[in-house]
Every structure is written in C-alpha cells, then in structure tokens.
Amino acid sequence: MNPHSERYTALQVILHWLMALLLVGTFAFGWYLSTLPLSPEKFRWIAWHKWAGILALALGIWRLTVRFYRRPPALPASMSPLAVRAAHAGHVLLYLLMLAVPLSGWTMSSAYGIPVVWLGLLPLPDLVSADPALGERLKSLHETLVWLLALLVVGHVLAALKHQLIDRDGLMSRMRLRSGHH
Amino acid sequence: MKFPALAASLLMLAPLAGAQPVDLARSQLTFTMKQMNVPVSGSFRKFSANVDFNPQKPEAGRADIVIDTASIALPTREAEAEARKKDWFNTAQFPQARFTSTAMKALGGNRYQVNGRLTLKGVTRDVTAPFTARAENGVTLVEGSLPISRLAFRIGEGSWSDTGTVADDVQLSFRMALKGQ
Ligand code: HEM
Numbered sequence: 086m087n088p089h090s091e092r093y094t095a096l097q098v099i100l101h102w103l104m105a106l107l108l109v110g111t112f113a114f115g116w117y118l119s120t121l122p123l124s125p126e127k128f129r130w131i132a133w134h135k136w137a138g139i140l141a142l143a144l145g146i147w148r149l150t151v152r153f154y155r156r157p158p159a160l161p162a163s164m165s166p167l168a169v170r171a172a173h174a175g176h177v178l179l180y181l182l183m184l185a186v187p188l189s190g191w192t193m194s195s196a197y198g199i200p201v202v203w204l205g206l207l208p209l210p211d212l213v214s215a216d217p218a219l220g221e222r223l224k225s226l227h228e229t230l231v232w233l234l235a236l237l238v239v240g241h242v243l244a245a246l247k248h249q250l251i252d253r254d255g256l257m258s259r260m261r262l263r264s265g266h267h
Numbered sequence: 268m269k270f271p272a273l274a275a276s277l278l279m280l281a282p283l284a285g286a287q288p289v290d291l292a293r294s295q296l297t298f299t300m301k302q303m304n305v306p307v308s309g310s311f312r313k314f315s316a317n318v319d320f321n322p323q324k325p326e327a328g329r330a331d332i333v334i335d336t337a338s339i340a341l342p343t344r345e346a347e348a349e350a351r352k353k354d355w356f357n358t359a360q361f362p363q364a365r366f367t368s369t370a371m372k373a374l375g376g377n378r379y380q381v382n383g384r385l386t387l388k389g390v391t392r393d394v395t396a397p398f399t400a401r402a403e404n405g406v407t408l409v410e411g412s413l414p415i416s417r418l419a420f421r422i423g424e425g426s427w428s429d430t431g432t433v434a435d436d437v438q439l440s441f442r443m444a445l446k447g448q
Contacts, residue, residue, distance in 0.1 A: 123349045125432040132303040197342040198308060205304045217342060 091158055092259045100148045101260055104183070107144065111137045112235060119228075132205070135194065139203050142187035149180055161254045175241060182234040188212075189227040196220035289316040290406055293444035296334060300417070301434040309350075313338035318443055320371070320409060322400050325379050328371035332441075334364040354424045361388045369393075377401055381411070387420040398441075405446070412440040 398411025
C-alpha cells in the first residue's frame with residue numbers, strides 16, 4: 086500500500102472507465118426505453134437495462150472495496166482547500182449514487198412484484214415484498230437519483246477538463262488507460 | 268388489500284338454488300406467467316362466484332364464476348392498461364370471463380377434481396383442475412390451480428404472441444371461501 090503513488094492502479098483505472106461506459110450506456114438506454122409504449126421489445130429491453138444496472142452495482146461495490154484498500158493518489162498541491170473539499174464531496178456523492186441508483190431500481194422491481202433474475206439465470210433476492218404503490222414511489226426515486234447522478238457526472242467531467250485545459254496540472258493522466266509520461 | 272368493488276359484486280350475485288354464499292373478501296383468482304423467464308403474478312379484483320360444494324357429496328358440486336376482465340391487477344398500471352386492450356383481454360368487447368363446472372369428483376383424501384368450461388375472450392375450452400377443500404375459521408377453503416395456454420384463448424395477439432417475452436403457459440389459481448354447509 087502506497088498512499089502517495091502518482092497514479093491510480095491499473096485495476097482502479099480499468100474499473101473507472103468500465104463504470105463510466107456502463108453508467109452512460111445504462112442511463113441513455115434507460116431514458117430511451119422509458120419513452121417507449123409497452124411492447125415485447127420493451128419488456129426485453131427493461132430486462133437488459135436491469136442486467137446492466139446490476140452489473141454496475143457489482144462494479145460499484147468492487148470499486149469501493151478497492152478504494153478502501155488503496156487510497157487515491159494525493160491531489161495536486163496547487164488546488165485550493167475549497168477545491169479539495171469540493172472534489173472530495175463530489176467523489177463521495179458519486180460513489181453513493183453509483184450504489185443508490187441501481188439499488189433503487191432493484192427495490193422498485195421487487196416492490197412491483199417482478200423478481201430480478203440477472204441475465205435470466207441468477208435469481209436475486211427481493212429487497213422488499215410486493216407493493217405496487219411503493220413501486221410507483223420507488224420509480225420516482227430511481228428517476229430523481231438518476232438525474233442527480235447525471236448532473237454529478239457532468240460536473241465531474243467538467244472538473245476533469247478544467248484540470249486538463251485550464252490548470253494544466255496533468256491530473257487526468259493518473260486515470261489514463263496506458264501508463265506513460267505525464 | 269384493494270377490493271373496493273367487492274361489496275358491489277356481492278350484491279350482484281344471483282345465487283344458484285342452494286348455493287353457499289362465497290366470502291369474496293377471502294377468495295381470490297390469481298395467475299402467474301413467465302415474463303422474460305421471470306415469474307410475474309396478477310389477479311382479478313372483481314368476480315362473482317356461485318359455488319355449491321359439500322366435501323361429503325362432491326359429485327353434486329357445482330361452480331359458476333363470472334370474472335370482470337377489466338378488474339385485472341398486474342404489477343404496473345401501464346401493464347394493467349395494456350392488458351385491457353384488444354391484443355390482450357379486449358375488455359371492451361369481452362367484459363366477462365366465465366368458468367362453469369360440468370362435473371366434480373373425489374380424488375381421495377381432501378383432494379377433488381372439477382371439470383368445466385372456461386370462456387375467455389369469447390373462446391370456450393374444456394378444462395380440468397384438481398383442488399383441495401379444508402375447513403378453516405368457519406369457512407370451507409377450496410383451492411386449486413390449472414395450467415392454461417394463453418394463446419389457446421387468443422390472450423396476447425399480434426406482436427404479443429411472441430412467447431419469448433411472455434410465455435404461453437399461464438398458471439391459474441383459485442381460492443374460494445365457502446360459508447356455511
Ligand atoms: C447504474 C445503474 C442504472 C442507471 C444509470 C439507470 C438509469 C435509468 C434511467 C435514466 C431511467 C429512465 C428514468 C426516467 O424515466 O427519466 C431508468 C428507468 C428504469 N430503471 Fe434504471 N438505471 C440503473 C439501474 C437499474 C436497475 C439495477 C434496475 C432494476 C433491477 C433498474 C430498473 C429500471 C426500471 C424498471 C425503469 C423504468 C422503465 C420504464 O419506464 O418502465 N434500473 N433507469
């Protein structure tokens with residue numbers, strides 16, 4: 086364990102970018118399918134959406150576990166205390182929502198009385214017992230949380246771009262897929 | 268739970284001669300199907316039932332159940348609205364489904380069998396269901412189930428006839444609470 090390494094580990098970098106892909110993909114797909122009228126395709130796509138979301142949940146848990154064992158590299162000394170605090174708060178919220186969004190989806194499905202069977206093979210436990218009215222409320226919660234997560238992700242990307250293009254402090258190279266000069 | 272229309276349907280009952288009153292609040296008609304290979308259940312909130320059944324004389328038993336198809340309950344409101352449409356139950360044209368028994372017999376122990384005619388969406392088929400009967404809290408609880416093919420009754424036409432998303436097999440289950448003897 087080295088708390089002051091310059092880069093994230095290869096595992097952390099891979100998990101970060103897999104998660105980024107999965108979140109953007111699941112978000113766009115979820116948004117699109119929520120606009121469709123009920124049809125066999127929609128049933129199929131909702132199932133895929135759930136599978137992707139559960140995968141994101143598993144990746145999120147893995148990431149958090151790795152994060153506990155391996156602290157991230159220190160932030161650039163040039164950052165103001167306020168910026169450091171904002172970065173930390175943002176990251177805590179991102180991690181929380183990464184778990185809360187799929188968990189709210191899973192709980193919604195349980196409340197509607199529709200078990201989640203991952204990839205159609207692995208039955209997951211129902212998180213609450215069937216209660217359609219609760220399902221409706223959890224659906225609104227899932228939508229609210231997902232939009233919060235989207236906002237945070239946009240903020241996260243803008244902050245990374247600011248480091249890259251304005252501060253030019255090389256922060257982004259710590260998350261590069263291929264290690265090298267920075 | 269949500270059985271707001273029960274009082275009304277109780278009043279609508281025109282009992283068979285000698286039929287036992289059915290405690291509708293403790294009776295239910297449910298079904299389970301596989302959607303994307305995941306079991307999903309629903310029920311009919313409103314139905315009337317005329318049942319005459321004496322475990323000592325099962326051959327004399329009779330049952331006539333009329334179901335308000337628009338009262339279908341499914342996991343989501345969106346699904347309920349869809350189920351009332353033409354491709355599914357077409358509740359505008361077929362507001363009622365009906366089961367009428369033709370024969371009952373004992374199978375031994377507390378097990379029995381009912382034969383009858385099930386009419387769904389204007390299609391009538393002969394069906395057979397095993398059931399059990401037991402006394403509980405002052406009523407005779409009659410419970411059974413039978414598998415049916417939804418496509419045999421044209422439930423889920425057009426694109427919905429694809430059985431990869433909604434399977435053809437549907438398990439119908441019934442529980443009737445018969446008062447008195
Ligand atoms: C990272 C994970 C997830 C993301 C980013 C995500 C995103 C979304 C989005 C954007 C919507 C549309 C919301 C709207 O109407 O504005 C949605 C809807 C939905 N999500 Fe998720 N979701 C995730 C995980 C899950 C999980 C794990 C489940 C269930 C196991 C799930 C179940 C649903 C359901 C049932 C809907 C409603 C679809 C409909 O309109 O009928 N989601 N999701």
